[in-house]
Each structure stands twice: as C-alpha cells, then as structure tokens.
Amino acid sequence: MLPQAADYKTLIAGFSWHIPDRFNIGTAVCDAWAAVDPQRPALVEWTRDGLVIHTYEELRRASNRLAWVFLRRGVRAGDRVALLLPQSPETLIAHIAIYKIGAIALPLAALFGVDALEYRLTDSRCAAIVTDAKGVAKLRTIGTEALPDLRLIWSVDGADGSVRGLRADMAAESEAFTPVETGADEPALMIYTSGTTGQAKGALHGHRVLLGHVPGVQFPHEFFPQTGDRIWTPADWAWAGGLLNVLLPSLYLGVAVVCRKFERFDPEAALALIDEAGIRNAFIPPTALRMLRAIPEPRKTFKLDLRTLASGGESLGAEVYEWGRAAFGLTINEFYGQTECNLVLASCAALGVSRAGAIGKAVPGHQVAVLRDDGTVCEPGEMGQVAIARPNPVMFLEYWDRPAATADKFIGDWMTTGDLARQDEDGYVFFVGRDDDIITSSGYRIGPGEIEDCLLRHPAVSIGAAIGKPDALRTEIVKAFIVLKAGYEPSVALADDIRDFVRARLSAHEYPREIAFVGDLPLTTSGKVIRRLLRDQA
Numbered sequence: 001m002l003p004q005a006a007d008y009k010t011l012i013a014g015f016s017w018h019i020p021d022r023f024n025i026g027t028a029v030c031d032a033w034a035a036v037d038p039q040r041p042a043l044v045e046w047t048r049d050g051l052v053i054h055t056y057e058e059l060r061r062a063s064n065r066l067a068w069v070f071l072r073r074g075v076r077a078g079d080r081v082a083l084l085l086p087q088s089p090e091t092l093i094a095h096i097a098i099y100k101i102g103a104i105a106l107p108l109a110a111l112f113g114v115d116a117l118e119y120r121l122t123d124s125r126c127a128a129i130v131t132d133a134k135g136v137a138k139l140r141t142i143g144t145e146a147l148p149d150l151r152l153i154w155s156v157d158g159a160d161g162s163v164r165g166l167r168a169d170m171a172a173e174s175e176a177f178t179p180v181e182t183g184a185d186e187p188a189l190m191i192y193t194s195g196t197t198g199q200a201k202g203a204l205h206g207h208r209v210l211l212g213h214v215p216g217v218q219f220p221h222e223f224f225p226q227t228g229d230r231i232w233t234p235a236d237w238a239w240a241g242g243l244l245n246v247l248l249p250s251l252y253l254g255v256a257v258v259c260r261k262f263e264r265f266d267p268e269a270a271l272a273l274i275d276e277a278g279i280r281n282a283f284i285p286p287t288a289l290r291m292l293r294a295i296p297e298p299r300k301t302f303k304l305d306l307r308t309l310a311s312g313g314e315s316l317g318a319e320v321y322e323w324g325r326a327a328f329g330l331t332i333n334e335f336y337g338q339t340e341c342n343l344v345l346a347s348c349a350a351l352g353v354s355r356a357g358a359i360g361k362a363v364p365g366h367q368v369a370v371l372r373d374d375g376t377v378c379e380p381g382e383m384g385q386v387a388i389a390r391p392n393p394v395m396f397l398e399y400w401d402r403p404a405a406t407a408d409k410f411i412g413d414w415m416t417t418g419d420l421a422r423q424d425e426d427g428y429v430f431f432v433g434r435d436d437d438i439i440t441s442s443g444y445r446i447g448p449g450e451i452e453d454c455l456l457r458h459p460a461v462s463i464g465a466a467i468g469k470p471d472a473l474r475t476e477i478v479k480a481f482i483v484l485k486a487g488y489e490p491s492v493a494l495a496d497d498i499r500d501f502v503r504a505r506l507s508a509h510e511y512p513r514e515i516a517f518v519g520d521l522p523l524t525t526s527g528k529v530i531r532r533l534l535r536d537q538a
Contacts (some may be wrong), residue, residue, distance in 0.1 A: 002218040002364060008351050015215070015364035019393050023184040023207045026063065026099030029251040031179070034060040042251055043089055044230065044277055046260035051277060053256075054089050059096060062089075064177035065170040066097035070128070072173070073152055073164075077102030077180065080124045080190065084108045084117070084131040084138075087237055087259040090156045090166065092247065094130045099207070100179035105189045106202075107238035110134070116200075118142045120192055121150060124202055124400060128152035136163050184208035184393075190400055191240050193339050202400030203339045210248050212394025216343025216363045217249040220310040220333035221281050222350040225255045229307065231281040232258035232273065234265050234288055240339045241313055246283050255281075267292045275302040282306060285313045287523065289320050289332070290456065290463050294485070298327055310346075312336055314528055315431040317453030318356040334359045336431065338417055340396040340409065341388050344368050345429050357453075358428040359421075366392060370423045375411040380425045383432055387414040420447065437531050439468035441476050446510055448531070451502065455480060455512075458501050460488040465521050465529045466512060469538040479538050480512035483520060490517035514538075 005011035033040055038057035045052040075081060081098045083105060085091040098105040106124055108117060117138055121129070126149060131139070136155050144150070144162075152164070159165035182188070188207040192200040218224045221231075231250050235242035250257050258277045262269070265288045274282065284292070289311055298304060306328055312335040324332040335346035336359040345368055347353050347360035354360075362368040367389035370378045378384035388395065390413050398406045409415055420432040432438070432447035439446040448466040455464035462485045468476035482498065484490065495515040503511035516537075522530040 002215050002223060004223060005351070008348070008353050008361065011351065012362075012364050017211075017365055017393060019184050019208050019211055021184060022181055023211065024099055024179055024182045025188055025207050025210050025248065026096040027179050028210060029248050030056060030059050030063060030096045033251075033254055037254075040254065041256040043092060044256050044258045045089055046258065046273060046277060059089075059093060061175040062093045062170065063096035063100060064175050065173040066093055066166075067100045067177045067179070068173035069154075069166075069169045070097060070101055070103065073128075073169075075101065075103055075128050075152065078187070079103045079127040080106045082106040082108050082121060082124075082126045082129040082131075083238070084110060084112075084129060084135040085156065086110045086132075086261040087242075088156070088261065089259070090130070091237055092251075092259075095243075095248075099182075099188055100177065102180040102182055102186070104187050104204075107189075107191060107243060109236050109238040111236070112138075114138050114141045118146055120200065120202075121147050124190060125149040128154070130154045130156070130166060133157040133160075136160065182207050184211075185397070187397060189243075191238075191243070191339050201402055201405060203396040204398050204400050205396050208393045209244065209396075210252060212365075212392065213244050213249045213343055214252065215365050216335060216337065216346060216394070217245060217253075219348050219363050220335045220346040220360075221308040222333070222348055224281060224308070225250075225253050226307065229280045230256050230258060230278055231283070232260075232277065232279045233283040234262055234270060235283065235285055235313075240337075240342050241283065241285065244342055245310075245312070245335075265291060267295050271295060271298050271302045271304070274304055274306065278305065280305060280307045281310075282308075283310045283312070286311055286316050286320060287314070287463065287529075289316070289324065292327070293320070293323055293456075294462070299329065304328065306330060308333065310335060312343075312346075312359075315357075315359060315433075315449045315453075317449060317456065319453050319456045321356045335363075336360065336386075336419075336429070337394075338419075341392060341394055341415055341417075343394065344388050344392075345386075355426075355428050357430055358424075359431050360429065361427045366394070368429070369414070370421055370429065371411065371414060371416070375414060378423065381422055383420055383422050385435065386417045386419045386421050386429065387411070388417070389413055390415060434531075437467070439466070439476050439478055441468065441471075441474045441478060441509055446478065450506065451478060451480070451510055451512065454502050454505050455482065455498070457505070458498050460484055460494060461498065463521060465531060465534055467531050467534045467538060469514060469535075477513040478510060479514040479516065479534075481516050481518050481521060481534055481537075483518060
C-alpha cells in the first residue's frame with residue numbers, strides 16, 4: 001500500500017514491501033471483504049435493464065460453489081483452467097474459485113480466433129475451460145482430438161452434449177468452502193504475451209503478483225482509493241491491463257469495478273457508461289483514447305465525474321496527453337509495464353509527476369533503468385532497453401515450459417523488456433518503441449511513436465501506425481498505415497499533404513515516404529498495433 005505523501009521523493013523513501021509467506025488471491029479479493037462488510041458492492045454490472053450490483057458476499061458464495069464443482073469433476077491444484085469469457089460476473093467468480101482450489105487461471109480473450117486458442121490450450125496443456133456458447137463453437141471447430149489434455153468444458157449458457165452447464169452444476173453445491181492455503185510464490189495465473197513479434201509465451205505468475213500490482217494502481221490513480229471511487233476499463237479481463245491493472249487490485253482495495261461486455265470499443269457508449277455508472281476512475285488504453293477524440297467536447301454531452309484517468313499499453317504521445325486535459329479537465333496519468341512485470345513506471349499528476357510525452361517515473365517499490373546491450377546503465381538521454389531489477393513481487397516466475405527463454409529475459413539481475421526508451425536527468429522515461437519496431441533509415445534509428453503522435457495532429461487522421469519497409473538505398477524507409485476520420489477520402493493529394501505535414505514538424509528522415517490508407521489496423525486484444533503484420537504487408 002502506498003502511504004500518503006506530499007512529494008515523490010518522500011513517497012519513494014517511505015515505501016517498503018510487505019509480502020507474507022502465505023497468500024491467496026481468491027480469498028484476498030473476495031472472502032476478506034465478505035467477512036467484514038458482506039454487502040459491500042464489488043461488481044457493478046451494466047445490463048440493458050440497468051445496473052446490477054454484486055456484493056462481496058454474493059461473490060464469496062458463488063465462488064465457493066464453483067470451487068466445489070471444479071473439485072468434484074477432478075480439477076486439482078496446479079491444473080490450468082482456461083477462461084474464455086468477456087467481462088462478466090461469471091468471469092470473476094471463476095477466477096476466484098480457481099485461486100481458492102490452488103489451480104492456475106488461464107485467461108483467454110473472447111476475440112481470439114481458433115488458431116490462437118488452439119495454440120494456447122495445447123501449449124498450456126489446459127485441463128478445463130469455462131466459456132460461453134461462442135467459445136464452445138470455436139472449440140468444436142478446433143476439435144477435441146486436437147486438444148487431448150482438455151477434459152472438461154463448462155458453458156455459462158447451459159449444457160450441450162459433452163459441455164456441462166455451469167449454473168446447473170453450481171446450484172447443486174454447498175456455499176461453504178475452505179480455500180486451500182497457498183504460498184505467495186506458488187503459481188496462480190498464466191497470461192500469454194501479446195504475440196506482437198512471434199508466438200506468444202505463457203508468463204506464469206505467483207499469488208504475490210496481486211500485491212505487487214497495488215502500488216502501480218494506486219500511483220496513477222492518485223492515492224486510490226478515495227471516498228466515492230468506482231473504476232472501469234474497456235480492456236479485456238484476459239489481458240494483464242484489464243485483470244491486473246483494474247479488476248483484482250481494485251477488489252482487493254475494496255473498490256467496486258464496473259463491467260460491461262463490449263464487442264468492439266464504442267466511444268459514445270463508453271462515455272455514456274462513465275456517466276450512467278458514476279465511474280470516478282478509468283483505465284483507457286491509448287488506442288481507445290484516440291478513438292474518443294472523435295467525440296467533440298464530451299463534457300458538454302455527458303455528465304463525467306472522473307477523478308482519475310490512466311492509460312498504458314503503448315505510449316500515449318504528447319498530442320493525446322494535451323487533448324485529454326482539454327476534453328476531461330484532468331491529466332491522463334500514463335503507466336508502463338509488461339505481462340512479465342507490470343506497472344513499474346507511472347505518472348501521478350497529484351504529486352507533480354507528469355510530463356508530456358513521458359511514460360512516467362519508477363513506481364515506489366520498483367527499480368527501473370535504461371540499459372545498454374552489455375547491461376550497463378545508459379547516460380541521461382541515451383537510448384537503451386528498459387529493464388527492471390529482481391527480486392520484485394510483480395515479476396513473473398517463468399515462461400511456461402521455456403527455461404531457455406526465461407534465462408534469455410535477464411541480464412544478471414535485470415529483467416529486460418525489449419522496449420527502447422530514453423531517461424532524462426529528472427528520472428522521466430520516454431518510450432521509443434519495441435526493439436523489433438525500430439526503423440533504421442539512412443543510418444538513423446527511428447522510433448515509430450513520435451511519427452504516430454505527429455500523424456494524429458493532422459486533421460484528417462483518426463489513427464496511424466509507422467513501420468520500416470526494406471529499401472535498397474536507405475536500408476528501410478518509413479511507411480505509414482492510416483485510418484482516416486469520417487468525411488475524408490483517400491487520395492494522392494491527401495497522402496502528399498500528410499507527408500509534408502510530418503516532414504515539416506519532425507525531420508527529413510522521419511516522415512513517411514509511403515502512405516497506405518486502410519479501414520482499420522491489426523490490434524492485439526490489449527489494443528496494441530501488431531506492426532509485425534503491417535511489416536509483412538509492406
């Protein structure tokens with residue numbers, strides 16, 4: 001927990017970790033509050049008929065029933081149990097039950113296609129899955145013969161052949177259950193990396209990962225929780241950003257989480273939800289924030305009572321940073337982390353830790369540096385790789401079944417990220433891009449972030465992505481893929497105008513020599529642009 005402090009230096013100096021030997025995520029986010037304040041709101045579910053409140057006591061009883069269901073059907077401690085569901089009470093209940101029996105939760109994005117699902121289910125040797133009718137249809141497309149380890153399938157939509165009905169099975173079980181005792185370092189959760197640069201790897205986390213996230217949530221949300229706080233994110237709970245940046249830490253801190261199923265992010269519906277549900281705190285990824293720019297003067301149309309607005313997953317950029325101040329009347333606090341070690345850098349405007357274009361400073365409890373390839377620390381302003389020192393309670397245990405990849409992730413006691421950045425004299429870190437995304441052109445190393453931020457300033461551009469295209473003369477040239485705003489049509493003249501716009505504001509070696517107008521960009525479930533696919537197109 002972060003102590004209240006008047007300034008950043010005092011906060012850093014006064015912080016220390018207190019990680020108990022025995023800790024269980026399921027009891028910490030549910031049973032602990034149910035014991036002292038059973039009717040406390042835990043989940044606020046948006047439905048077409050209005051908001052539905054789910055209390056901590058309701059979640060305790062439901063998760064206990066589901067824990068018994070798992071055990072009766074042979075799920076055991078250490079088994080991987082997949083969750084292929086959107087934001088919903090059932091998703092949370094299943095998470096809690098999995099932790100209570102000592103199994104390992106394997107969240108999977110509802111938007112995954114059959115190839116992505118088959119890979120993750122086979123790679124993890126998943127024993128059981130909780131899903132819905134859409135998920136069952138995907139599993140049948142894959143075929144049971146391709147998933148030899150998958151023994152049990154539950155659907156929230158009812159039984160169907162070999163698929164068991166979740167609610168029917170739960171109704172037959174007791175509401176009394178004694179959770180297993182787990183060590184803080186015992187495996188609890190496995191989240192697959194985004195797969196922006198290749199096959200995804202399963203990052204295995206211990207129960208302590210929840211405690212490791214708490215300071216990183218409290219810092220950008222400015223000493224969260226405060227009276228009246230209520231939090232929401234459009235990010236899928238299968239992603240670390242939705243699950244560990246919002247859902248589990250907020251419940252641990254006693255803050256109600258708003259949930260709504262979004263097939264695709266809808267800017268107007270998102271603002272309406274913030275209004276209707278009384279949301280005070282939000283984590284909205286940069287891509288979604290850029291989409292919100294299409295709504296002019298949102299505070300004139302919607303009653304927005306946001307206290308904090310945080311963003312992470314990609315660099316926000318100075319353009320969206322300044323827009324946020326005008327649109328919402330507050331500073332968007334950026335944060336940074338990876339699936340393997342999350343929420344280690346952040347901003348906190350309440351403490352004066354905020355700078356346009358920067359992703360923040362080290363969150364209390366984390367030692368973060370920018371390193372050269374040989375493991376030495378870069379000088380201020382020098383580009384290098386972001387790294388985090390171990391031991392660290394938010395850091396992953398290992399990559400599932402990949403000891404060599406786990407070892408390669410470290411230089412000594414520094415966990416490397418593959419993300420390039422610069423750190424200034426004041427400790428602010430400026431994200432440049434993934435090492436794989438760096439464009440090498442005429443001897444210059446160019447990060448895509450600055451180009452993409454500049455593209456957003458053009459009045460015709462809704463969103464854009466920059467990649468390097470192989471070129472015999474310059475090694476690579478910058479190519480931009482651009483989604484236009486409504487009312488604009490692709491043309492040679494518009495492409496020329498955008499090129500000139502960027503060249504005048506950046507430099508002759510950074511402007512996009514080629515521009516492709518597209519209907520949308522390929523995104524991971526966490527909202528990051530999959531530049532690898534764009535490079536393949538180029």
